[in-house]
Amino acid sequence: MKDIKGIVLAILVAAGVLLTLFFYLRGAGEIELNEIILVGIVLILVGLAMYIVWDRLKNVQKGLPAKDERLTNINYKAGYYAFIAAIWSAFGGTMIGDIFLGHELKGGDVTAIVILISGFVFVVSYLYLARKGN
Amino acid sequence: MKTRIKELRARYDLTQEDLAKKIGVRRETILFIEKGNYNPSLQLAHNIAKALQTTIDDLFIFEE
Numbered sequence: 001m002k003d004i005k006g007i008v009l010a011i012l013v014a015a016g017v018l019l020t021l022f023f024y025l026r027g028a029g030e031i032e033l034n035e036i037i038l039v040g041i042v043l044i045l046v047g048l049a050m051y052i053v054w055d056r057l058k059n060v061q062k063g064l065p066a067k068d069e070r071l072t073n074i075n076y077k078a079g080y081y082a083f084i085a086a087i088w089s090a091f092g093g094t095m096i097g098d099i100f101l102g103h104e105l106k107g108g109d110v111t112a113i114v115i116l117i118s119g120f121v122f123v124v125s126y127l128y129l130a131r132k133g134n
Numbered sequence: 135m136k137t138r139i140k141e142l143r144a145r146y147d148l149t150q151e152d153l154a155k156k157i158g159v160r161r162e163t164i165l166f167i168e169k170g171n172y173n174p175s176l177q178l179a180h181n182i183a184k185a186l187q188t189t190i191d192d193l194f195i196f197e198e
Contacts, residue, residue, distance in 0.1 A: 059160055062151065068159040069175055070166065130162075133171030 003056065003066035010053045014046050041116045048123040074129040082122035089117040136195040139168050142186040157181040 021042060025031065031039075056066035093113040097105035105113075143153055150168075154161045159178065166172035167182070174182065176190075183190045 062161075064151070064154055064160055065158055068163050069178055070163045070172055071160070133166035133169070134173070 003060050007053055007057055007060070007066065010049065014049055014053075017042065017046055038112060038116065041120060045116070045119050045123060048127065052123070052126070070134070071130065073134070074126060077129055078122050078126040081125045082118040085121035086114050086118035090114050135170055135173060135197065137168060137170065138188075138193055138195070139164070139182065139186070142188060142193070146186065148186075153182070153185060156185045 021039060025039065028035065060066050090110060090113075093105055093110040097103060097109075139153075143150070148156075150164045151161045154164050157178070158181075163172065163174075163178075164182075167174050179190050179194065183193045186193065
């Protein structure tokens with residue numbers, strides 16, 4: 001039951017993200033290239049998250065647990081990598097603005113970079129470690 | 135680390151999925167332990183040994 005609750009919650013969060021993205025794009029008017037890239041990354045993240053949810057659902061349907069000690073360890077490891085990526089992307093985000101754009105990025109832009117990069121690192125390292133075994 | 139899980143599974147005519155259901159883990163976890171790609175916790179090693187009616191010492195072959 002706990003597994004099913006987690007899966008339903010993940011689907012609701014993904015639906016919420018997609019709905020927010022839809023309303024954002026509808027009200028955005030003309031969309032710039034960097035916004036298209038950000039939206040693309042969000043869609044990739046949602047897609048990968050849905051793959052993880054589907055994988056868990058498949059196990060629950062077979063009467064197996066959605067998550068066990070191996071996946072819990074992988075979660076911790078991927079979370080650690082995402083944390084390191086968040087620190088470096090916060091640092092790198094401000095540097096990129098200074099070096100390449102000639103001005104500092106706004107706080108909101110840096111926050112978006114940090115969330116997207118750390119989210120991406122989490123999902124990719126989770127999937128990699130899950131396939132590797134440990 | 136090598137294991138005798140596959141051999142003992144065959145003795146009791148258990149699939150990876152059957153064993154996974156018995157001890158409450160995912161099938162992939164059994165697969166990775168068998169291949170030596172995942173070192174289980176002591177608790178999980180104990181549960182597998184119990185399910186296969188053997189001991190941890192007999193189930194896992196530690197190489198120095």
